[in-house]
Amino acid sequence: MQSETDIHDRSAVDWSILIIRVVVGVIFTAHGAQKLFGAFGGPGLSAVVKMMGPLGYLVTVGEFFGGLGLVFGVLSRFSAASIILIMLGAIAMVHAKFGFFMNWAGNQAGEGFEYHLLAVAALLPIVIVGPGRFAVRRLLPLPTVAGNERLAAVLK
Numbered sequence: 316m317q318s319e320t321d322i323h324d325r326s327a328v329d330w331s332i333l334i335i336r337v338v339v340g341v342i343f344t345a346h347g348a349q350k351l352f353g354a355f356g357g358p359g360l361s362a363v364v365k366m367m368g369p370l371g372y373l374v375t376v377g378e379f380f381g382g383l384g385l386v387f388g389v390l391s392r393f394s395a396a397s398i399i400l401i402m403l404g405a406i407a408m409v410h411a412k413f414g415f416f417m418n419w420a421g422n423q424a425g426e427g428f429e430y431h432l433l434a435v436a437a438l439l440p441i442v443i444v445g446p447g448r449f450a451v452r453r454l455l456p457l458p459t460v461a462g463n464e465r466l467a468a469v470l471k
Contacts, residue, residue: 325448326448328444328447329447329448329449330447330449331440331447332440332441332444332445332446332447332449333388333447333449335437335438335440335441336385336386336388336391336441336446336447336450337385337386338437339382339385339398339434339437339438340382340383340384340385340386340387340394341382341386342382343378343379343381343382343385343398343434344378344379344382344383344386345382346378346382347375347376347377347378347379347380347381347382348379350363350371350374350375350378350379351375351376351379360372360375363375373401374401374404377397377398377400377401378398378401380394381394381395381397381398381401382394382398385398385441387450387451387452388446388447388449388450388451388452388453389450389451389452389455390452391441391445391446391450391452392441392442392445392446394441395438395439395441395442396438396442398434398438399434399435399438399439399442402431402432402434402435402438403431403435405428405431406428406431406432409425410425410426410427410428410431411428412425413425413426413427413428414427414428415427415428415429416429417429
């Protein structure tokens with residue numbers, strides 16, 4: 316039987332995960348919209364693909380739809396893991412050579428990987444515990460794992 320403290324603690328986790336999901340999801344949806352549609356002064360999909368090659372499609376779709384998945388709590392673990400992979404790729408392919416911090420002195424063009432590492436850290440709890448109680452996926456008739464009627468972890 317759960318004690319009152321356990322129930323309160325789980326509620327705090329659900330609210331915390333909701334806040335992380337919505338804030339990080341809105342940021343990545345907007346960032347993906349820059350790449351996909353040219354919104355908010357972004358380059359648009361053709362410019363992204365010209366710069367990154369075919370990988371630009373995956374990054375753009377991952378950021379935009381991954382962000383939406385986080386905001387609404389649909390495929391949240393998959394969305395969070397996808398964005399983590401995108402951020403690790405950005406660190407390895409672009410930002411690591413500039414170091415940890417943004418370059419305030421202007422000696423080098425580019426920025427470090429502090430933002431990307433922060434995004435990874437913010438998304439890890441979603442991968443670990445799922446979207447929490449406040450997720451649209453709870454309203455959807457999604458398939459469950461045979462035998463225990465629990466939702467498959469990747470669908471959370």
